[in-house]
Amino acid sequence: MTTTPAPQPAESDSLENAIELKEVEGLSQGQIVRARFFRHKGAMVGLAVLIGIIVLAFSSVGVGSFSGWWHYTGNENGAIVNPRGAPTLSMPTWLGGDGFSLGEHPLGQDEIGRDMFAQVMRGTQTSLMVVAIIGVVAALIGVIIGSAAGFYRGRIDTLLMRTTDLFITVPVLVIGAVIGRLSGGIGGFAFAAMMGLVLWTGLARLVRGEFLGLREREFIDAARVAGASDLRIIFKHILPNAIGVVIVSTTLLMSSAILLETALSYLGVGIVRPDISLGMLISEYQGAFSTRPWLFWWPGLFIVAIALCINFIGDGLRDAFDPRQKRIPSASKMDRQMMVQRRAGEAAVAGGAAPGGVPASGSDDPGAPAR
Amino acid sequence: MLSFLVRRVLTGLATLFTAIFLMFLLVNAASDPLADLRQSTAPNKQQLIAQRIELLDLETNVVVRFFTWLGSFLTGDPGVAWRTGQDVGPLISHAIGSTLQLVTAATFLSLFLGVAVGVVSALRQYSSFDYMIIFLSFLLYSLPSFLVAVLLKQWGAIGFNDFLADAVIPWPVILGIAAVGGLIWSLAIGGPPRRRLQVGLVAAAATVAMLAYLQLTDWWENPTLGPILIGLLGAATAFAVVAIGAGLHNRRALYASLSTVALGVAIYFPMQSFFDGILETHLLIVGLGLLALGSGLLIGWLFGGPDRGVSMRSASITAVVVAALTFADQVMQVWVPYSDYLRGRPIPTFGDQTPNLGGSYWVGILDTYTHLILPSLTLILIAFAAYTRYSRSSMLEVMNQDYIRTARAKGLPERVVVVRHGFRNTLIPLATIVPIDIITLIGGAIITENIFARPGMGQLFIKSLLGAEIDPVMAYLVITASLAILANIVADLVYASVDPRIRLEA
Numbered sequence: 001m002t003t004t005p006a007p008q009p010a011e012s013d014s015l016e017n018a019i020e021l022k023e024v025e026g027l028s029q030g031q032i033v034r035a036r037f038f039r040h041k042g043a044m045v046g047l048a049v050l051i052g053i054i055v056l057a058f059s060s061v062g063v064g065s066f067s068g069w070w071h072y073t074g075n076e077n078g079a080i081v082n083p084r085g086a087p088t089l090s091m092p093t094w095l096g097g098d099g100f101s102l103g104e105h106p107l108g109q110d111e112i113g114r115d116m117f118a119q120v121m122r123g124t125q126t127s128l129m130v131v132a133i134i135g136v137v138a139a140l141i142g143v144i145i146g147s148a149a150g151f152y153r154g155r156i157d158t159l160l161m162r163t164t165d166l167f168i169t170v171p172v173l174v175i176g177a178v179i180g181r182l183s184g185g186i187g188g189f190a191f192a193a194m195m196g197l198v199l200w201t202g203l204a205r206l207v208r209g210e211f212l213g214l215r216e217r218e219f220i221d222a223a224r225v226a227g228a229s230d231l232r233i234i235f236k237h238i239l240p241n242a243i244g245v246v247i248v249s250t251t252l253l254m255s256s257a258i259l260l261e262t263a264l265s266y267l268g269v270g271i272v273r274p275d276i277s278l279g280m281l282i283s284e285y286q287g288a289f290s291t292r293p294w295l296f297w298w299p300g301l302f303i304v305a306i307a308l309c310i311n312f313i314g315d316g317l318r319d320a321f322d323p324r325q326k327r328i329p330s331a332s333k334m335d336r337q338m339m340v341q342r343r344a345g346e347a348a349v350a351g352g353a354a355p356g357g358v359p360a361s362g363s364d365d366p367g368a369p370a371r
Numbered sequence: 372m373l374s375f376l377v378r379r380v381l382t383g384l385a386t387l388f389t390a391i392f393l394m395f396l397l398v399n400a401a402s403d404p405l406a407d408l409r410q411s412t413a414p415n416k417q418q419l420i421a422q423r424i425e426l427l428d429l430e431t432n433v434v435v436r437f438f439t440w441l442g443s444f445l446t447g448d449p450g451v452a453w454r455t456g457q458d459v460g461p462l463i464s465h466a467i468g469s470t471l472q473l474v475t476a477a478t479f480l481s482l483f484l485g486v487a488v489g490v491v492s493a494l495r496q497y498s499s500f501d502y503m504i505i506f507l508s509f510l511l512y513s514l515p516s517f518l519v520a521v522l523l524k525q526w527g528a529i530g531f532n533d534f535l536a537d538a539v540i541p542w543p544v545i546l547g548i549a550a551v552g553g554l555i556w557s558l559a560i561g562g563p564p565r566r567r568l569q570v571g572l573v574a575a576a577a578t579v580a581m582l583a584y585l586q587l588t589d590w591w592e593n594p595t596l597g598p599i600l601i602g603l604l605g606a607a608t609a610f611a612v613v614a615i616g617a618g619l620h621n622r623r624a625l626y627a628s629l630s631t632v633a634l635g636v637a638i639y640f641p642m643q644s645f646f647d648g649i650l651e652t653h654l655l656i657v658g659l660g661l662l663a664l665g666s667g668l669l670i671g672w673l674f675g676g677p678d679r680g681v682s683m684r685s686a687s688i689t690a691v692v693v694a695a696l697t698f699a700d701q702v703m704q705v706w707v708p709y710s711d712y713l714r715g716r717p718i719p720t721f722g723d724q725t726p727n728l729g730g731s732y733w734v735g736i737l738d739t740y741t742h743l744i745l746p747s748l749t750l751i752l753i754a755f756a757a758y759t760r761y762s763r764s765s766m767l768e769v770m771n772q773d774y775i776r777t778a779r780a781k782g783l784p785e786r787v788v789v790v791r792h793g794f795r796n797t798l799i800p801l802a803t804i805v806p807i808d809i810i811t812l813i814g815g816a817i818i819t820e821n822i823f824a825r826p827g828m829g830q831l832f833i834k835s836l837l838g839a840e841i842d843p844v845m846a847y848l849v850i851t852a853s854l855a856i857l858a859n860i861v862a863d864l865v866y867a868s869v870d871p872r873i874r875l876e877a
Binding site: 162165166168169170171173174175177178179181182255259262263266267268269279282283286289290296300303304307308311312315 | 382386387389390393394397398400401402509510512513514515516517518521525811814817818821832833836837848851852855856859
């Protein structure tokens with residue numbers, strides 16, 4: 001069912017068609033999705049940058065007993081190198097600096113000489129871990145409860161829907177603030193796990209919806225006739241078909257989770273010292289914006305970078321799993337196509353060629369990127 | 372319908388009760404009203420602690436305390452913020468007022484801008500304009516609101532106030548702005564290269580003309596609109612409204628809108644003496660706005676023709692815009708004394724009004740607006756991204772439907788296809804999101820209010836939570852939770868009314 005009225009596929013559609021042709025060749029669903037995902041440039045760039053940030057954050061200041069290659073932990077009050085602790089990072093000459101060098105404190109120091117790079121890296125670690133824990137906890141609970149409700153319906157379903165109703169009555173930020181206050185002494189892990197316990201409801205609703213539709217399909221009847229148990233039907237037959245929804249909405253949940261965590265830490269009700277969070281750094285140093293702007297910029301940059309990467313990856317995943325949003329033919333493009341066709345027809349008539357001659361070979365569509 | 376409402380309200384009340392009960396337990400566990408006393412070094416520490424335990428009834432079981440609190444709340448006593456001794460009732464009503472000021476304008480502006488940009492972006496799918504908007508919305512969507520707010524405070528307030536001290540834009544900067552503006556317009560309007568070039572040049576020239584006018588008339592220091600600018604802007608609105616809503620070939624609609632503008636300009640000077648001779652109130656202003664709406668409808672009706680409705684609609688929209696311009700002109704007239712009073716730094720960074728300002732009604736309005744600019748901008752930037760994404764994907768979904776192809780195939784002009792068949796159906800999914808957004812926003816923009824120190828609902832909540840004052844926190848939660856339940860019911864009703872396929876009884 002193509003929506004393109006063009007008689008011949010435009011140049012830019014060839015990739016799309018190649019994928020669709022391969023589908024006929026018998027690729028598995030997973031392979032098709034992977035191919036679509038890897039073609040999504042934004043998602044690929046996002047993935048690369050995110051992996052870079054993860055490697056940088058965990059290798060530099062270390063985690064657990066691994067001490068990392070960076071020589072500060074962000075807690076010692078070193079001597080202040082530059083006036084006011086300005087960053088020692090200098091740009092390469094072609095960017096107007098005097099040769100690239102990291103120096104002692106590449107991202108600067110705060111007013112008592114703590115190394116900013118180490119602090120930002122610690123904060124990035126915390127934010128990444130919080131996001132990962134929220135994602136895993138929420139996805140696990142959401143999938144289990146959503147599939148149980150969608151598959152068994154009845155009382156479990158009612159219970160689930162009433163619980164989700166409970167959670168939509170109180171804004172997430174408010175619940176988060178209360179939970180952050182509650183877990184203030186326990187630390188980041190407990191906070192993240194408790195946020196996961198709250199944020200699963202949206203995912204559960206989506207999974208339930210998928211299950212309600214899928215459980216009526218013929219292949220489920222077939223599985224049941226073949227003697228499959230309920231658990232086998234849920235995990236082997238239905239869940240693989242609903243996995244797209246799970247992955248996409250978990251990713252989007254994680255991108256909003258990082259903003260939620262940093263916002264709560266900014267308000268002072270999320271992560272508290274001795275743990276370090278990017279939101280907390282911004283909150284502590286916002287007063288120094290005019291005198292020591294680097295204390296504000298670097299944590300902010302990392303928050304935006306992580307959130308942006310996760311958002312792009314989520315977008316790529318959604319396009320890969322759900323390729324419904326195809327291009328719509330614009331009016332001007334249709335006009336142009338018709339003109340090309342007419343001209344080709346006239347040329348064919350004038351040249352006395354066989355009717356229905358070849359349309360103009362090169363489409364004048366400039367060839368927009370595939371996605 | 373009625374049974375649906377009754378059922379929903381009853382389940383809503385049950386949900387509300389459970390949510391409030393659970394939140395009471397949570398808030399109670401999360402707050403420690405004795406924290407400051409435990410650290411205290413006062414000699415009578417034990418006595419103070421005992422006093423406070425008695426004051427807050429902390430010995431009693433929390434469930435019992437919940438029902439005591441619920442009982443007094445239901446009988447109209449929402450309790451006391453015990454640290455300051457203030458009653459919660461007046462606290463909340465003041466906070467709601469401040470929050471409503473903030474969120475109303477921000478929501479509607481971001482909705483309008485977001486939907487417009489999203490729809491245009493969808494119509495130019497995979498063009499450079501579309502990619503630009505996608506990236507912009509992703510970026511804004513990934514920006515934490517506190518980052519935006521702090522930046523706006525630094526650049527928006529302090530930077531703009533510095534600019535006002537010596538309000539000169541260098542000419543190269545003006546030309547640069549004009550070039551960028553022209554480029555964006557030419558990409559947004561689209562079409563064949565020549566048309567793009569024309570659009571770009573016209574937009575750039577208009578930008579240069581506008582900025583030059585502002586520059587040469589010292590507009591930044593002494594902003595006014597005056598009858599001429601009101602007329603020009605009104606005429607531009609009339610053309611835009613008619614071009615989108617009726618098509619420029621519909622002369623009656625165009626003339627009706629233009630005569631509305633003419634009427635607005637004609638009564639400009641009489642209105643000045645009217646405003647001078649009368650004591651304005653909000654009620655009067657709203658009444659005048661409605662009067663403008665009515666006269667627009669009347670003018671459209673007088674122009675008559677076979678499709679009166681279209682003329683009436685175009686003329687009334689134009690009339691409201693012209694009335695708003697006249698209102699803005701009145702507010703601008705007090706700018707100079709206001710700015711002088713604040714020693715040339717009129718954009719504030721905290722609070723929601725200047726204390727002890729005095730002055731006329733218009734000064735009060737202007738003061739409210741200057742306090743609203745930055746927080747509203749923060750909220751708009753972030754909500755804009757969400758609405759753009761919603762409306763873009765919704766419009767794409769609609770424009771891929773078969774009935775759009777049918778509409779094109781039967782030869783309807785592109786404007787009718789887009790506006791009547793595409794845009795209207797795009798609004799259906801939005802109709803379920805927007806009521807929830809609007810009503811839940813009364814809960815306050817916690818972060819924005821916190822940064823700009825606006826005494827709104829969100830600020831009240833977070834301060835009371837940090838101060839372990841359970842009564843204001845619970846009052847806040849009751850209000851936001853009941854509004855959220857109400858919003859969901861309203862969204863269902865709206866959905867059923869815009870989409871005839873949905874039936875509530877089913």
